[in-house]
Every structure is written in structure tokens, then in C-alpha cells.
Amino acid sequence: MTATGTDTLVLRGRGLGGGVVEGEALVTREAISGWGGVEPREGRIIESRHELVGRSFAGKVLVFPGAKGSSGWSGMFHMARLMGSAPAAMIFTTMNTKIALGVVVSHVPAVTDLDRNPFEVIRTGDLVRVDGDRGEVVITRVDG
Numbered sequence: 001m002t003a004t005g006t007d008t009l010v011l012r013g014r015g016l017g018g019g020v021v022e023g024e025a026l027v028t029r030e031a032i033s034g035w036g037g038v039e040p041r042e043g044r045i046i047e048s049r050h051e052l053v054g055r056s057f058a059g060k061v062l063v064f065p066g067a068k069g070s071s072g073w074s075g076m077f078h079m080a081r082l083m084g085s086a087p088a089a090m091i092f093t094t095m096n097t098k099i100a101l102g103v104v105v106s107h108v109p110a111v112t113d114l115d116r117n118p119f120e121v122i123r124t125g126d127l128v129r130v131d132g133d134r135g136e137v138v139i140t141r142v143d144g
Contacts (some may be wrong), residue, residue: 013114015087015135028059035072043085067098074101089130
């Protein structure tokens with residue numbers, strides 16, 4: 001804890017999609033379905049049984065297990081990027097071809113294979129800096 005009332009934690013992993021972005025975290029422990037689960041115009045989760053249904057990931061650091069469902073995932077996230085509603089960055093725990101393509105078409109920094117479980121240390125609303133070049137995630141939690 002610092003004198004300013006903030007807590008900072010650094011995680012290290014494997015960087016994908018270069019660049020550095022800082023933004024508000026949006027965390028879910030549920031994988032996201034691209035085809036039928038994402039509305040790309042506003043970057044909203046529309047999967048009816050998902051815990052984030054109705055929430056937008058636009059401009060947020062999306063922290064989630066990864067992608068599920070069909071190969072439509074990359075198409076939905078590519079459209080979200082073109083419409084300006086893609087996540088600012090992605091942090092995920094399960095690598096597969098769907099999420100790899102999603103990172104590529106979204107053009108966002110991403111980190112996976114972290115040295116700590118991101119679901120145990122990152123909360124929705126935390127300020128998160130994602131360095132896709134170095135594979136580094138810096139989490140800042142302001143006491144509230």
C-alpha cells in the first residue's frame with residue numbers, strides 16, 4: 001500500500017499483439033462466444049446465459065478465460081475493431097486458435113500464461129496496464 005492509497009501488483013506472462021495500453025478492467029471467469037455471443041457495434045456481450053450479458057467491453061481491458069464456440073469469434077472481434085468498439089487489451093488464460101485470431105484481428109495488446117491467476121488478483125474496475133511487447137500486466141487498485 002502506498003501513501004496515495006493505491007495498491008499495485010505486477011504480473012508477467014507471454015505477450016501477444018504488441019503495444020501498451022492502460023484501461024479499466026472488465027473481468028469474467030466465463031469464456032466468451034464470438035458468433036452469437038458478441039454484438040460488435042457496441043462491443044456488448046449478448047450471450048443470454050453469460051454473467052456479463054448486456055455489458056460492453058469497448059475500450060476496456062477484457063480479462064477472461066478465452067474464446068469458445070465457432071470460428072466466428074475472429075469475425076466478430078474484427079468488426080468490433082472496425083466499429084471502434086473492440087477491447088483496449090485482452091488478458092486471458094486459455095490459448096486456442098479462436099483467441100489467437102481474435103488478438104490478431106483486434107490489433108490490441110494481449111497477455112496470457114501469467115505467473116499468477118488473473119482472476120484472483122484483477123477485479124472489474126481496476127486500472128490495468130497491458131504491455132503486449134514485454135508480457136507484463138500492472139494492476140492498480142484504488143482503495144474505495
